[in-house]
Every structure is written in C-alpha cells, then in structure tokens.
Amino acid sequence: MIAEEPATTGADLLVKALIDEEVEVVFGYPGGAVLPIYDSLFKQNRLRHILVRHEQAAVHAAEGYARSTGKVGVVLVTSGPGATNAVTGLTDALMDSIPVVCLTGQVPTHLIGNDAFQEADTTGITRPCTKHNYLVKMVGDLARTVHEAFYVARSGRPGPVVIDLPKDVLMNRHEYVAPNKPVQHKSYRPQLKPELKRVEEAIDLMAAAKRPVFYTGGGIINSGPRASKLLTQFVRTTGYPITNTLMGLGAFPASDKQFLGMLGMHGTYEANLAMYNCDVMINIGARFDDRITGKLAEFSPRSKKIHVDIDPSSINKNVHVDLPIVGDAAHVLDDFVRLWKAKQPRVDHKAMKAWWAEIDKWRGRNCLAYKADKDTIKPQFALERLYQHIKDRDCYITTEVGQHQMWAAQFLKFEQPNRWMTSGGLGTMGYGFPAAMGVQIAHPDSLVIDVAGEASIMMNIQELSTVAQYRLPVKIFILNNQYMGMVRQWQELLHGGRYSESYMESLPDFVKLAEAFGAVGLRVHEPAKLDDTIKQMIDIKKPVIVDVLVDKAENCFPMIPSGAAHYDMLLGPDDRAQKPVSEEGMVLV
Amino acid sequence: MNAPQLPQGQLASSHTISVLVDNEPGILARVVGLFSGRGYNIESLTVAQTDPRENLSRITIVTTGTPMVIEQIKAQLDRLVPVHRVRDLTVEGPHIERELALVKVKGSGEKRVEALRLADVFRAKVIDAKTDSFVFEVTGNTDKVQTFIGLMEGLGLVDVGRTGIVAMSRGGEAL
Numbered sequence: 001m002i003a004e005e006p007a008t009t010g011a012d013l014l015v016k017a018l019i020d021e022e023v024e025v026v027f028g029y030p031g032g033a034v035l036p037i038y039d040s041l042f043k044q045n046r047l048r049h050i051l052v053r054h055e056q057a058a059v060h061a062a063e064g065y066a067r068s069t070g071k072v073g074v075v076l077v078t079s080g081p082g083a084t085n086a087v088t089g090l091t092d093a094l095m096d097s098i099p100v101v102c103l104t105g106q107v108p109t110h111l112i113g114n115d116a117f118q119e120a121d122t123t124g125i126t127r128p129c130t131k132h133n134y135l136v137k138m139v140g141d142l143a144r145t146v147h148e149a150f151y152v153a154r155s156g157r158p159g160p161v162v163i164d165l166p167k168d169v170l171m172n173r174h175e176y177v178a179p180n181k182p183v184q185h186k187s188y189r190p191q192l193k194p195e196l197k198r199v200e201e202a203i204d205l206m207a208a209a210k211r212p213v214f215y216t217g218g219g220i221i222n223s224g225p226r227a228s229k230l231l232t233q234f235v236r237t238t239g240y241p242i243t244n245t246l247m248g249l250g251a252f253p254a255s256d257k258q259f260l261g262m263l264g265m266h267g268t269y270e271a272n273l274a275m276y277n278c279d280v281m282i283n284i285g286a287r288f289d290d291r292i293t294g295k296l297a298e299f300s301p302r303s304k305k306i307h308v309d310i311d312p313s314s315i316n317k318n319v320h321v322d323l324p325i326v327g328d329a330a331h332v333l334d335d336f337v338r339l340w341k342a343k344q345p346r347v348d349h350k351a352m353k354a355w356w357a358e359i360d361k362w363r364g365r366n367c368l369a370y371k372a373d374k375d376t377i378k379p380q381f382a383l384e385r386l387y388q389h390i391k392d393r394d395c396y397i398t399t400e401v402g403q404h405q406m407w408a409a410q411f412l413k414f415e416q417p418n419r420w421m422t423s424g425g426l427g428t429m430g431y432g433f434p435a436a437m438g439v440q441i442a443h444p445d446s447l448v449i450d451v452a453g454e455a456s457i458m459m460n461i462q463e464l465s466t467v468a469q470y471r472l473p474v475k476i477f478i479l480n481n482q483y484m485g486m487v488r489q490w491q492e493l494l495h496g497g498r499y500s501e502s503y504m505e506s507l508p509d510f511v512k513l514a515e516a517f518g519a520v521g522l523r524v525h526e527p528a529k530l531d532d533t534i535k536q537m538i539d540i541k542k543p544v545i546v547d548v549l550v551d552k553a554e555n556c557f558p559m560i561p562s563g564a565a566h567y568d569m570l571l572g573p574d575d576r577a578q579k580p581v582s583e584e585g586m587v588l589v
Numbered sequence: 590m591n592a593p594q595l596p597q598g599q600l601a602s603s604h605t606i607s608v609l610v611d612n613e614p615g616i617l618a619r620v621v622g623l624f625s626g627r628g629y630n631i632e633s634l635t636v637a638q639t640d641p642r643e644n645l646s647r648i649t650i651v652t653t654g655t656p657m658v659i660e661q662i663k664a665q666l667d668r669l670v671p672v673h674r675v676r677d678l679t680v681e682g683p684h685i686e687r688e689l690a691l692v693k694v695k696g697s698g699e700k701r702v703e704a705l706r707l708a709d710v711f712r713a714k715v716i717d718a719k720t721d722s723f724v725f726e727v728t729g730n731t732d733k734v735q736t737f738i739g740l741m742e743g744l745g746l747v748d749v750g751r752t753g754i755v756a757m758s759r760g761g762e763a764l
Contacts, residue, residue: 128626132670135614152670187673187691313664316657551660 010139010170011036014140016104017146019046020179023074024052025065025441027058031078032118033105036170050441053462055082057434059089060460064438067421068396070224072154073438080118084125084166088428090160091129095425096247097222099158101149102130109137110170111218116458122164131159137173147179155183156190157311158222176234190310199335202306207345209280211355212240215263215292218247218424219285219309221417223329228252228417230333231284237340238427239352241359245286247424250414260359261368264292265560266406269367269569270359272558275300276566277358284308288319289425290588298565308332308347364571367558367571368410377527377549379404379479383411383451386477389534395447396439398422400432400456403485403556408451424486430459433476437463440472447475447538454480454547455504464517465519467543475537476545478510481552489555495580510547517543525549562588603632604679605756606663607764609672612638612646612676619669620648629654629662631687633731645673647764649755666680672747678756690734695722696745704744709750711737716751722747 008016014037018026019382025048041049045105052058055077062073073093077086083104104126107116123135132152135147145163153161206212214235220227228251235258242252252259261268262276272294275281276568281303286292288307293299297317307314307321308329315324325332370380385392390397392411397412398421399405405422414420420437421429432533436450450457457478467474479485487502513522524533530548537544559570563585569575610616617636618673624631633651638644667675678684690715692706701723708715708725711733717724723762728738730752738749756764 127615128622135613185670188670229605311664311668313661313668315664316660320657367748 008367009036009040010142010165010241011040011172011224012137013143013174014146014165015040015047016176017143017179018074021072021147021150023072023581024048026076027052027065028073028076028439029053029055029058029078029082031082031105033079033080033107033167034076034082034103034165034170035075036167037105037165038105038281045193048435049076051466052434052437055085055466056089056430056462057437057460057463057466058435059086059093059100059102060428060431061438061441062100062102063089063093063096063431064398064435065442066098066100067221067435068418068439069442072099072101073133074148075100076149077102077104078119079105079107079122080119082118083120083122087125087359088426089131090126090162092423092426092428092431094129094131094485096423097158097218099153100160101153102160102162102460104162104164106164106166109166110168112166118330122162126162129160130162131157133162135164136169137166139169139174139326142169142174143177147183148185150214151185152188153185156188157219158254159302164555168347189282191326192328192331193308194308194325194332194335196335198323198325199339202325203336203339203343203345205280205304205306205323206238206240206282207340207343209240210351211277211279212238212280212282212304213260213278213280214240214242214284214387215245215272215275216242216248216251216284217245217285217286218249219329220248223285224566225309227285227330227333230330230337232256234333234337237337240273240282243267243274243358244425245289245292246409246422248286248424249409249420250417253415254413254461260363264289265294265363266556266558268410269558269571270362272560272569273362274359274574278303281305282308283321284332285310287314288317290318293295293318294560294568295563300566307388334426341416350511355465359448365571367569370554372527374527376551377525377530377548379407379481380411380555381527382477382479382548383407385530386449386451386534387412389531389538390447390449393447394421394450396421396436396443396444398432398435398439398448398450400450400452400459401427401429402453402456403469403481403489403554404451404453404456404479406486407479412451426524429456432473433457433460434463436474436476437467437472439579440474441470448473449475449477452476452478453485454478454482454507454510455484461513464514464519464543468518472543473541474543476543478545478547478549480510480547481550481554482507486556491556493561494586501581510545512546514543519545521547523547523549523563561585599657601653601655601658602679603651603653604659604677605684605754606650606652607676607678607756608648608672609667609674609764610646610648610669611673612644613671616646616671617648617743619671620666623665623669624652624662627661627665629658635753635755649753651754659673676758676762677678678758681758684756685759686730686732686754687728688734688754689726689728689752690738691716691750692725692727692738692741692746693722694725694741694745694749695747697721700726700744704741705736707744709739713737
C-alpha cells in the first residue's frame with residue numbers, strides 16, 4: 001500500500017509556523033529560490049507581506065517594527081544577492097540586539113556547493129553577523145527549526161537569526177509540528193533571574209554611595225516596558241542621578257530632573273562628569289561601549305562598578321567591574337525595588353545634596369547651547385522646533401547616522417521606551433528611513449519621523465517607492481548641510497580641514513524627488529518659516545520629505561575627542577584649539 | 590595566529606579549554622570564526638564526536654591570553670547556541686593532557702639504529718617500517734612529543750602529523 005502523502009509543502013509549513021509564532025508582517029523581496037513561499041503567501045491572508053525595494057531595507061524595516069513593538073521582526077529574501085544584501089541589516093541587528101528572524105532562500109540541496117545560479121554560502125556569510133543561523137536540509141526539520149529560531153531571536157540578549165531554506169525543502173511535503181511551550185532548548189538557556197546574594201550586595205553598595213550614578217542602556221528597552229517602569233520607580237526611590245546611552249533613551253523619562261541626558265562622545269557635560277566623578281556606578285543593560293568610555297585608562301577611575309547584563313560576555317569585556325550581576329533587567333530591577341523597600345537603607349542625604357549641587361554646577365554650563373542665527377537655520381534649532389511640535393503627540397522617531405543623529409539624541413526628549421529607533425552599534429547610514437517604514441506598519445495611526453541627513457537618506461532612498469505603494473505617511477526630516485557632516489567635522493578637527501570627499505555634490509532636488517514618488521516635498525531655509533513647515537509636514541497625511549537647509553558649518557558639541565577622557569570634553573567651537581587630539585586618539589575611530 | 594595583545598599589568602598565560610557542543614554542521618566554523626573574528630589565539634584545537642547517542646562532540650582548545658581575555662573567550666564560547674558546556678581545565682583543578690604524533694624518519698645505518706633506540710626510550714611504537722624508513726607513533730604531553738620530534742630532526746625526520754591536545758580533568762567528575 002502506498003502511504004498517503006502528507007498534505008503540507010515546506011513553504012506552507014513555514015507560513016503556518018510563522019502564524020503560530022504570532023507573526024503579522026513579513027518584510028521581503030521575492031526571487032527564484034523563494035517562489036514557493038511567495039506562492040504560499042499568496043494563498044492566505046493572515047500574514048501581511050511588505051514589498052521593499054532593497055533587501056537591506058527589509059531588515060531595517062523589520063528592526064524598526066521590532067524596536068517599536070517588542071515583537072520579533074521578520075524578513076524574507078531570496079538566495080544569493082537577496083541574502084548578501086541583507087547582511088548589513090543583520091549586522092546592525094546583532095550590534096543593537098534587535099530580535100529579527102530572516103528567512104533566506106537557497107538553491108536546492110543537490111546544487112549546494114556547485115556554484116549554482118544565485119547561490120551563496122549564506123550560513124557561512126551570516127555566521128558572524130547573526131546570533132545563530134540554520135540551514136534546513138530536510139522538510140521534517142523545518143517547522144521545529146522555525147520555532148527554535150524565534151525562541152533564540154527573542155530570548156536572552158535578542159538578536160538576528162537566519163534560516164536558510166533550500167528550494168527543494170520548500171517543495172517537499174511533511175506534517176506540521178506545533179511549537180512547544182514553554183520552550184526548553186537543550187543547550188541555550190539564558191539566565192533571567194539574578195543571584196540573590198549579588199543583588200543584596202548591590203543594594204548595600206548603592207545605599208552606601210555618596211556620589212552614585214545610574215548608567216542604563218538598550219538592555220532596559222529590550223527587557224520590555226516593565227523594565228522601564230521598574231527603573232523609573234527605582235531611580236526615583238533612590239533619588240540618584242541617571243544617564244542613558246544612545247540605545248537606552250526613553251527608558252527613563254527625559255523630563256525628570258534626575259535625568260542627566262545622554263552620556264558618551266556627544267553626551268552632556270553633566271552626564272559625563274557624573275560618570276567620571278562617581279563613587280558607585282550602576283550599569284544596567286549597557287555594555288561600556290567605546291563611544292561611552294572614551295579613554296579606558298581614565299574611565300571613572302574612582303568608582304565601584306555594578307554591572308547588570310543578561311549576556312555574561314558583556315561583563316568585564318572592556319571595563320573591569322566590581323559586582324557583576326547576570327540576569328534580565330526587569331527581573332533584577334524587580335529585586336532591586338523589592339529589596340530596597342525591605343531594607344529601607346539610610347542614604348547619606350548630606351552627601352547626596354553635595355553631589356547634586358556639583359551636578360547642578362555642571363548642568364549650569366548649559367552644554368547644549370548654540371549660537372542661534374536670524375538668517376540661517378541651525379540644525380539644533382530645527383530639532384528644538386520639531387520637538388515643540390511633536391512632544392504632545394503619539395510620535396516615533398528614527399534616525400540615520402551622523403551629526404543629525406547626535407543632535408536628535410540631544411534635543412528630542414523621550415518619555416517612554418520603544419519610541420526612539422537609531423543605529424547605535426553598527427552606525428548604519430540608511431537605517432532610519434526603512435526603519436521608519438517598519439514602525440509605521442506597526443503603528444499606522446502614529447506620527448513617524450525619520451530625522452535624516454542629506455547623505456544618509458540617499459543610501460536607501462529607493463524605499464520612497466515602498467512608502468508610496470503602502471501609503472505609509474512617514475515623514476523624512478532632512479537636516480541638509482550639503483556635507484557628510486560628521487565626516488566633515490572630524491576632518492575639520494583632526495585632518496586640518498581637508499574636506500576630502502565629504503562634500504555632497506549633485507544632490508537631488510528633494511522636493512521634486514518626493515513628488516516623483518507621489519510624496520510631498522517641502523523646503524525651508526528661513527528660521528522664521530520653520531514652524532509653519534513642520535506644522536504642514538505633520539498635517540499632511542502622506543509621506544513627506546522636508547528639506548531643511550541648515551547651517552553648513554555647524555559642528556556637533558559637546559564632544560569627547562577620540563582617545564580623550566570624560567573630563568576632556570570640547571564644549572564648543574572655541575574650545576577646540578586648546579585641546580589637540582593625541583596621536584593615539586588619531587588611530588581610533 | 591596573532592600575537593596576544595597585552596594590556597598593562599596583566600600577563601598572558603596558556604589555558605586548556607574543553608567545550609561540549611552539538612555535533613552539527615558548522616559548529617567548528619562557529620568556534621574557529623569566533624577566535625579569528627575577535628583576534629584570539631588558537632595554539633591547538635582538537636575535535637571529534639564523543640557521545641554518539643546524544644550526538645555531542647568535544648572540542649579541546651589551547652589558547653593564550655590575559656585573565657580578562659580568557660574570561661571573554663569562555664563567555665563568548667558559552668554564548669554560542671549549540672554549546673552545552675565550557676570548562677577551563679587549567680583553572681578548574683588538576684587535569685591531564687595528551688597528544689599523539691606520527692613521525693616519519695628516513696635514513697640508514699647508525700642513524701636508523703639510533704632513531705629506533707630513542708623511540709624505545711620514548712615508548713614510541715613503530716607502526717610502519719620500510720628498509721629505509723620508519724613511522725613512529727608517540728603519545729604524551731606536548732613537551733614529550735616535542736622533544737621526541739626534536740631528536741628525530743637530526744636522524745632523518747621527513748614528516749610529522751600531530752593531533753593537538755586532548756585533555757581531561759583528574760578524578761571521577763565528568764565535564
């Protein structure tokens with residue numbers, strides 16, 4: 001007797017597995033190797049597919065979707081160039097710990113290794129830029145692999161996971177395997193709950209501090225909104241100052257007077273000096289990145305350091321810490337809040353008063369001040385005005401990479417997590433626009449703005465076609481200084497003002513460009529007309545490009561030059577002559 | 590292999606690390622890629638399936654680094670999804686290390702006799718013999734294997750194959 005053939009093809013199994021993983025949207029681009037999946041997508045209406053115009057944009061869109069919702073972003077691309085184009089996005093997601101599952105097509109198993117048409121060694125290429133990857137060789141493994149991939153992507157320290165799917169596997173038939181819940185992976189078991197003894201030690205250390213500072217990062221955001229709530233509660237209970245990394249903005253309300261702003265290379269004077277002078281540093285979900293520490297040998301030399309991280313490999317990597325705590329931020333903060341309440345520690349109020357007085361003195365330097373101009377729009381002014389128009393709205397911000405990104409981090413204030421999407425670790429120009437598409441898909445009625453530079457936006461400008469197709473009312477707010485601003489700033493500071501290749505010649509007419517794609521283009525160069533333009537941008541229920549012509553020569557301050565210590569900040573253009581960059585600093589990025 | 594980078598005040602030392610992993614395609618590439626991608630040293634690396642029922646392989650890596658780097662290497666290895674366990678045998682109590690080498694020596698007359706005599710001293714086995722050559726199998730710690738190969742250099746050494754180090758903790762405990 002001939003056994004009855006199981007009814008489901010690999011492609012159908014895949015779609016079913018995605019639905020069971022509560023996927024709603026897939027960002028992708030079709031091609032030969034994934035045609036069976038596209039056929040399965042065609043035959044159903046539970047999954048929505050968003051057709052991007054370049055695979056890199058698919059990954060960034062999935063990242064935007066993931067960062068603004070806390071869910072896993074899903075990408076579908078074909079073999080060969082589809083997969084290689086996704087590599088930048090995957091690396092970006094890895095560096096910023098963003099949960100993404102990327103499905104890549106592959107040539108049929110019998111052709112693998114034959115240099116077949118559109119063949120690439122996708123698992124080989126993506127191994128160093130994913131949290132994990134799989135090559136599914138048998139249809140019987142497909143559903144289980146998909147479920148495992150989602151678990152790996154979203155649990156522990158989140159990250160991108162690639163599943164490479166040969167075409168014959170997609171066409172063969174097998175029975176479906178539903179996800180196991182709760183998942184028990186045989187070897188991968190991230191530690192969520194901290195050791196209680198360590199938490200108690202941390203409470204004692206924090207309570208005895210005279211000059212404490214909280215330094216928190218993207219780990220709080222990744223842990224979920226509850227972690228932000230607990231952080232806010234705990235920081236307010238202690239009364240201690242807090243600074244956020246670029247990735248961590250929004251985890252603590254920026255309007256709170258305990259908030260010192262962002263720290264690091266372009267962070268505030270008060271945040272960096274608090275880090276330098278503190279006696280107890282409480283790092284939760286940040287990784288002592290080189291943009292944060294500056295010169296390592298002089299990084300917060302007199303402090304005891306507590307480091308809470310879900311990833312043990314982040315601990316003691318760059319900076320030696322005194323009290324490491326491995327665990328999920330929300331779990332640890334839960335314990336912090338509970339134990340602090342139980343112990344009712346006596347904080348040294350006198351010391352705290354003196355510490356805050358010192359911080360207020362640093363704050364008094366007003367490090368974000370800039371010289372306003374009557375005739376030209378300063379980029380900082382543009383963002384200040386933008387903030388005034390969006391602060392009471394349901395708004396999400398993404399950015400590209402460069403000066404505009406740093407100004408956005410300095411001048412836009414975030415009261416909630418998941419509202420700020422930027423490429424931190426990898427620094428990917430071209431991230432912001434596709435990410436904004438992903439955010440807009442997740443939040444169709446919210447205001448989504450990509451704060452961009454005129455150089456970065458050109459890197460994924462083709463996505464104007466995508467926003468046109470899906471009528472996504474994404475706003476692109478370009479701070480146009482006709483330079484690759486950050487490159488020019490470094491050339492000015494470090495290379496004698498030789499602006500080698502950093503000038504943007506032959507820029508498009510952004511207004512006409514918008515119109516060519518059915519979007520609306522606006523241009524403004526007078527400070528007096530800026531408010532009206534921003535209002536217009538917000539009111540138009542279509543994609544809008546705003547070309548804000550800003551001061552071409554403005555530099556981003558404060559700045560810790562590369563290789564310098566926290567106390568060595570440049571506060572403005574007049575500061576820099578006295579502090580030449582060291583030779584070691586020149587080598588650093 | 591890169592020279593180890595030494596932050597001031599920290600000394601690099603050699604560590605033998607045992608890693609229990611799922612025996613699946615690409616696992617060795619993951620481990621080796623981690624070392625090359627992050628600029629760590631590999632002095633020796635051995636890998637083979639050790640538990641066919643559970644489909645597990647054991648990788649033994651000898652690496653050099655400062656305490657901070659070694660701690661990083663272990664944490665990074667442990668972070669790989671198919672890795673079950675990572676143990677630093679060098680710091681976790683006494684352990685034994687063994688290496689096997691096949692050593693081919695070609696020659697005649699007094700040199701040939703001397704090679705055979707030394708092989709006996711080192712308890713190396715003759716596993717292939719022709720009238721003008723021997724292949725010896727020698728087992729021991731790296732020092733012993735190295736010394737034997739050194740001695741053979743003057744006696745017509747033509748080829749060496751080494752397994753690299755396998756290691757295990759002393760006593761009844763499993764990895």
